[in-house]
Amino acid sequence: MQPFDLISVDSIQDAVKAQSSASTAQQGASVRYIAGGTNLVDYMKLNVETPAKLVDINGLNLTAIEPAANGGLKIGALARNTDVAYHDSVKAQFPVLSLAILSGASTQLRNMATTAGNLLQKTRCVYYRDTAYGCNKRQPGTGCSAIGGHNRMMAILGTSDQCIASNPSDQNVALAALEATIHVTGAKGERTIPIAQFYLLPGNTPERETVLEPGDLVTHISIPSLPAGAKSYYLKLRDRTSYEFALASAAVVVKQSNGRIDFVRVAMGGVGTVPWRSLEAERALQGKVATPANFRAAAEAALHGARPQSQNGFKVELAKRCLTHALAEVTRQA
Numbered sequence: 001m002q003p004f005d006l007i008s009v010d011s012i013q014d015a016v017k018a019q020s021s022a023s024t025a026q027q028g029a030s031v032r033y034i035a036g037g038t039n040l041v042d043y044m045k046l047n048v049e050t051p052a053k054l055v056d057i058n059g060l061n062l063t064a065i066e067p068a069a070n071g072g073l074k075i076g077a078l079a080r081n082t083d084v085a086y087h088d089s090v091k092a093q094f095p096v097l098s099l100a101i102l103s104g105a106s107t108q109l110r111n112m113a114t115t116a117g118n119l120l121q122k123t124r125c126v127y128y129r130d131t132a133y134g135c136n137k138r139q140p141g142t143g144c145s146a147i148g149g150h151n152r153m154m155a156i157l158g159t160s161d162q163c164i165a166s167n168p169s170d171q172n173v174a175l176a177a178l179e180a181t182i183h184v185t186g187a188k189g190e191r192t193i194p195i196a197q198f199y200l201l202p203g204n205t206p207e208r209e210t211v212l213e214p215g216d217l218v219t220h221i222s223i224p225s226l227p228a229g230a231k232s233y234y235l236k237l238r239d240r241t242s243y244e245f246a247l248a249s250a251a252v253v254v255k256q257s258n259g260r261i262d263f264v265r266v267a268m269g270g271v272g273t274v275p276w277r278s279l280e281a282e283r284a285l286q287g288k289v290a291t292p293a294n295f296r297a298a299a300e301a302a303l304h305g306a307r308p309q310s311q312n313g314f315k316v317e318l319a320k321r322c323l324t325h326a327l328a329e330v331t332r333q334a
């Protein structure tokens with residue numbers, strides 16, 4: 001690991017000031033915030049991340065999980081994944097988020113990992129993690145070793161010729177289905193970013209993963225309330241039953257009235273370069289009766305644009321089955 005300076009801050013203003021001196025807010029920035037450290041330190045040990053300075057933000061008062069004015073929930077950036085998953089309001093209002101978080105990592109990791117850290121965790125692409133290989137996301141212009149290489153775990157939606165790395169987070173898939181908003185304080189003040197606009201597709205600039213600017217500190221996320229009677233569910237398919245990243249996952253929110261689906265939100269994990277909201281699947285389900293045939297049609301729509309690689313073609317059918325199972329489960333609960 002490269003030597004680095006560590007400073008602690010106890011005000012948001014000091015944090016923003018310290019970090020805004022970085023040339024970029026993305027991977028490779030010279031000044032980085034550190035929260036739980038379970039992602040950043042991992043990559044510092046591998047020399048994938050080599051910041052000159054870490055700004056420890058654990059002294060900021062950002063751990064609250066509390067009701068929001070609109071009836072939804074506000075979750076502090078430093079709320080630990082365990083505390084979010086087991087919070088009574090999260091379990092009651094947004095079980096999809098609780099299930100998603102609990103399907104990720106391990107108890108020990110979830111006890112350290114924070115809401116914002118999870119939001120901003122880096123891909124687990126094997127080539128991103130290994131500096132011996134070219135990787136446009138880690139080092140722009142060096143190529144994508146995953147294309148034509150070991151790509152079984154990689155994305156099939158939202159990929160480009162420059163990058164096929166998948167977003168690894170379970171939490172983020174649930175947040176996409178819940179239409180969360182990211183609240184940020186930066187050098188120019190406060191702003192809010194809908195999660196649908198937060199992540200960037202890789203395109204020709206895979207090193208730039210989010211719209212964050214240097215100094216931007218995520219302070220909290222907010223989740224709007226769901227319509228009365230809406231149910232939510234998260235299903236994750238993976239190589240092992242625990243402690244493994246998703247091959248495919250589905251976060252679904254559904255409300256039915258008079259036997260028809262009148263509110264639906266669908267997002268998928270393990271298949272997209274970003275947490276993958278599927279408006280196509282939602283359109284296919286809106287106003288329909290909850291039947292296996294309609295679920296299958298929605299899954300076909302969701303995976304319509306899939307671009308599999310040499311080793312991950314199985315994900316297309318796996319993801320379809322994942323989504324149909326999740327929809328069957330959530331509508332059974334209604």
Ligand SMILES: Cc1cc2nc3c(=O)[nH]c(=O)nc-3n(C[C@H](O)[C@H](O)[C@H](O)COP(=O)(O)OP(=O)(O)OC[C@H]3O[C@@H](n4cnc5c(N)ncnc54)[C@H](O)[C@@H]3O)c2cc1C
Binds near residue numbers: 109169
């Ligand atoms: C072995 C292993 C297995 C795992 N399995 C899964 C899994 O199955 N599913 C899953 O979803 N995750 C999994 N994870 C990932 C884990 O959930 C993340 O490491 C964790 O959520 C990151 O949170 P953190 O607080 O430790 O982030 P950190 O490592 O502290 O930070 C991560 C990034 O976020 C930035 N950051 C942190 N806080 C802020 C803020 N407030 N504002 C701006 N930037 C910020 C940091 O600068 C850094 O770039 C796994 C991790 C490991 C090590």
